[in-house]
Amino acid sequence: MINIKRPPFALLVLLGLATVSIVVAAGDPPGSEALQKVLDERLSTDGAGGAMLVAREGKILFSRGYGLADREGKAAATPDTRFRIGSVTKQFTAAAILHLAEQGCLSIEDPLSKYFPSYPGGEKITLRQLLNHTSGLHSYTEQEGFAEKVGKPIKPADLIAWFQNAPPDFPPGEQFRYSNSGYFLLGEIVAKVSGQSFGDYLDHTFFGPLGMHDTGLWLNATPPANAAKGYSFDGKEFKPAPEWDMSWAGGAGELYSTTSDLWRWTEALQGGKVLDAGSLKAARSEFTVPKKETQVLRYGMGLFHTEIEWMPAIGHTGGLPGYLSSVMWLPDSQVTLVVLSNAMPPRPGSSPDELLALAARSFLQGEIAAHAPKVDAAILPAIYPSYAGRYQYPGGVQNITVEQGKIFAQLGEQPRFEILPCGPDAFFYPSVAARIVFEHDPKTHAVISLAHTQNGVTFKAPKLGDEPASVTLGNEVLDAFTGKYQYGPQAVLTVTRRENQLYAKLTGQPEFPIFPKSDHEFFWKAVPASVEFVRGGDGAVEKAIHHQGGATLNAPRQK
Structure with a gap:
């Protein structure tokens, strides 16, 4: 998911804001040394890097950079490094809309058609629905052809014309589904209503008054100074990430920033210095809908609710090729946590979610223990x-097994974890802040699914039947299937053999073993997917047919 003012009413806009100054706690507060030690052990000095900030009650407790902002130039990442922040931008876009509503310049109940009269179905979609992802607009970042187009600049009107005729995912207000299209449109509405560019409005209304001098819209033609380059970890090494032209992101994810600027913003927003009490409550309030997706985010307006090590948190995350970000506010402890990274996918163990958990454990051990579930004897x-x-999990198969009076969960090829009971049909992981609730058929009472909650997201996972039986094939038969299969413009499935086992690796993903269920069909145990190898007239394998989630993909074998 991607993340993104000399107004005629400038004086009114500026009166509500106050500059936040940095106050650093004297000396190294408790937790700093432990956190730095863990980071030193986990993060390399020669890989892609990032920056982390921890603050509490207006004081910075920890602010460090790690790794490299520019691997080719050997430039270290520091707290002053500027990173693309992707969808963290959405809280600024939402705040801009809500601020304009406070000034009487628009209403969040306005229909989209008021600002885009020719938008299909726009008369039935409100700004409120755009803000909380219930509009039904299909996200343009998921449209066919997006990956091929996003490297070149585009004008906002041309981008809207490109995505506006996509069929909606559902009628407005009926469901929640994350949509970058909605937030791109909101950014353009800010520009239409204020009479200035989206970036100028944010700068004059928020960034300047708050002293956020290292935040702005990323322009590929003139990128900001002291900016991190983006990288992708392919399982072995870091490589330059695909370059997006950020004109495609707009109000959905175009901003860059630093950890200290995002702390200033969070302190001001959550402290009531950006929006009035009613607007802030609306931004924070989770919106409910009649029907929910299989996977649901507890979303408000540009902010969502989650948990960090069982501690309630509210904020936003962001992800773009080469960049990951997370900005979280823990209301119970008045703590701000910010992690910005220039790697996506990241090296294992270095994602913002993992680093935020480390920070919380270093500074909030007692409070975490108070919030954690307790074993129900x-x-x-x-x-x-x-x-x-x-x-069936979104990314694979979760195996629930029982051994010697203990119950375990294992997702795909990941490590197996014991889970502990915390109530009827409810279990939690003692090693990570996640919980499972098993669900029963109301008539037969048999377990038919489970609901998994982690990082503020809950999704349902239906129970599957037994996995297919595996057959035994000789090495000569297995060798006939090894090679590379073209899954897409930039995706190749590489099949190799080690001893009497075939392995399959898709570009950018881990390698998994695949198991034969016939003399030409194989299946994954880690995910509910199978592949059928098809021979040509000469008997040689010429293509693979991949089956997963009801979809079929034909992948020709590379010569």
């Missing part, structure tokens, strides 16, 4: 076998 192991089985 009334739940007896005799019930565990009823939960055993395979469950």
Whole structure:
């Protein structure tokens, strides 16, 4: 998901804001040394880097950079390094709309058609629905051809014309589904209403008054000074990430910033210095809909609710090729956590989610313990076998197994974890802040699915049948299937053999073993997918047919 003012009413706009100054705690507060030690052990000095900030009650407790902002130039990442922040931009876009509403310049109940009269179905979509992702607008970043187009600059009107005729995902207000199209349109509405560019409005209304001098719209033609380059970790090494032209991001994700600027923003926003009390409440409030997606984010307006090590948090994350970001506010402890990174995909162990958890554990151990679930001794192991089985997760298959009176969860090829009971049908992971609730058929009472909650996201995982039986094939037969298969313009499935086992690796993803269920069909245990190898007239394998989630993909074998 990607993340993104000399107004005629400038004086009114500026009166509501106050500059936030940096106050650093004297000496190294408790937790700093432990956190730095963990970061030194986990993060390399020669890989892509990032910056982290931890603040509490207006004081910065920890602010460090790590790794390299520019690997080719050997420039270290520091707290002053500027990073693209992707969808973290959305809270600025939402705040701009809400601020304009406070000034009487628009209403969030206005229809989209008021600002874009020719937009299909715009008379039935409100700005409120754009803000909380219930508009039904299909996200343009998921449209066919986006990846091929995004490297070249585009004008906002041309981008809107490109995506506006995409069929909607559902009728407005019926469901929640994250849509970058909605936020791109909101950024353009800010420009239409204020009479200036989206970037100028943010600068005059928010960035200047708050002292956020290292934040702005990323322009590829004139990138900001002291900016991090973006990289992707391919499982072995860092490589330059695909370059997006950020004109494609707009109000959905075009901003760059630093950790200290984002701290200033969070302190001001959550402290009521950006929006009035009613607007801030609206931005924070989770919106409910009649129907929910399989995967649901507890979203408000440019902000979502989550948990960090069981601690309630509110904020936003961002992801672009080469960049990951997370800005979180922990209301119970008045803590701000910011992590910015210039790697996506990142090296394992260095994602913002993982680093935020490390920061929380370093500074908030006692408070985490108070919020963590407790083992429910009334739940007896005799019930565990009823939960055993395979469950369809978004990224693979979760195996629930029972051994010697204990219950375990293992997702794909990841490590196996014991889960502990915390209530009827409810379990939690003691090693990560995640919980599972098993769900029953109301008639048969058999377990049919589970609901998994982690990082503020809840999704349902239906229970699957038994995996296919595997057959044994000789090495000569297996060797006939090795090679490279073209899955897409930039995606190749590489099939190799080691001893009597085939392995398959898709570009940018880990390698997984695949298992034969016939003399030419194989399946993954890590994900509910299979591949069928097809021979040509000469008997040689000429293509692979991939089956997953009801979809079929033909992948020719590379010569």
